[in-house]
Amino acid sequence: MSVVSLRGVTKRYGDTTAVDDVSFDLHENRIHGLLGRNGAGKSTVMRMLTGQDLPTSGQIRVVGENPFENAGVLRQVCFIKEAQKYPDIFLARHALKSAEMIFPNWDAEFAEQLVDEFRLPLKTRTKKLSRGQLSAVGVIVGLASRAPVTLFDEPYLGLDAVARQLFYDHLLADYAEHPRTVVLSTHLIDEVADMIEHVVVIDRGRIVMNDSADNLRSQAVTVSGPTKAVERFAAGHTVLHREDVGGYARLLVSGIPEGRDTTSLQVEPVSLQQLVVRTAQLSDSVLAGAANGKGELS
Template identity: 45%
Template sequence: MKIEVKNLTKKYKDNYALNNISFTLDEPKIFGLLGRNGAGKTTFMDILSGQILASSGEIFIDGENPFDNQRLTESICLIKEGHNFKKDLKVKNVLKMYSFFYPNWDQQLAEELTKEYRLNLDARIKTLSKGMESALGITVGLASKAPITIFDEPYIGLDAPSRKRFYEIMLEEYQEEKRTIIFSTHLIDEVSLLFEEVLILREGSLVLQEESEILRDNTISVSGSIAEVETFLSGKEVIQKKQLAGMMTAYVYGSVEEAKMYELNVEGVPIQELMIYLTERKQGA
């Protein structure tokens, strides 16, 4: 499903949660939606899922506005970090309700995931630990098979092995049946290799949209003597520089091949480091 965002703005009194952002997501991919707290990620996901209206601008999914649009809401599943389900419902009731709502619901997968995460089907939501509630959200999100599946920090309370298993299952399901997955997380290093395309928001503005492979190929860390590194950096956009005992390490937009011609040590730059840089500096990319 094609997602078109045109001059999208959401304003709360004098504050802009989103400020005139535009971009297109036009094919099934795993998208990383990144940014600091307050960058506008959750607001965007709420608008995309049809839960709130924008102040101005437009958002279209296959040419239609998702707000108050049942055909589209059946195609979108948003799982937030908490408060996804009514507290008095039992786990089995939640799964049954969502199975009726989503036309592509995969009951077999839902059952496998409840066993994987040892979810008690008769437990009420209010009795679940934070981790178990997150496991239920993950189960619903994956089993929905919604063409647009959105995860907003979905793993709160899960330990590292449980998170790893979630990432593995998500990738397996995606490879078996492609869909648009939008994944917002602060644990970027854990999941960055899953992202096929990255969007970074800063204070309501889009500062970067790029394919992950291109980012990895063109964002590098170089190290060597200060003179050698400074020579290589001439005319390039530098992310950051560090000096110690006559040596320099720099993050820069450039090519591995060119850096090696200067006989510098070259490594890739983690997407998390790039996100920190882009959300700290005053100008966008």
């Protein structure tokens, strides 16, 4: 069942189009990855989902309703972002207490456990917390809120590798016991790749991928070997990336050619990060070609 739905959503700021005719669904009890580069439109989408921005056009529904100025919807949505701001007078414990008052599914015992594990100083003012400690406040709120729709917009970037792994472990364990719709927006794709069940990739405000992670991984391969043999294998398929060394080539091929001769070739699965990065680079190349007169930009 779809919990979040966008249909033909566009968001403009003056002459800048941040989100351009975007449509996709986020389904109940699933971990989604909202991926893309800085400025791609990810944070704008999340702000619209949480009623902080209105779309210029199109329709947004969260748990079946428009989220803008809708307290009933927003109590079911937890949005945690990088560099989350709190009032200067707040201690860390005040931030958690405020979350407890907002979210009806708040688990105080779980929050206390996370405070201990992330070593969060509850009596320190939030403005005095380090970047890592502020990130810990955010992920604790996001996990302990148990909101039906939980959005993480890279709040864990401030955490060191050990603390990030702690977050991932707790997210998976708690999600297994208390399923909900989770959205992870991140640049650290390899770190979260095994957690993500559905992938939405946005680039220059447009959706360039929208599919299950398993389907995406099954639709591309990396093939390497003698150049001519590699090219015969890839003929008729989109090449997302190419490397040439002497008489050998290595190609990332979209689509898996069937019935091709693989003698002398090495065919390997592609990682989610490779697929996302190379697809975005291909999109850039197409746009650059259009801008250079090889096509038209709409």
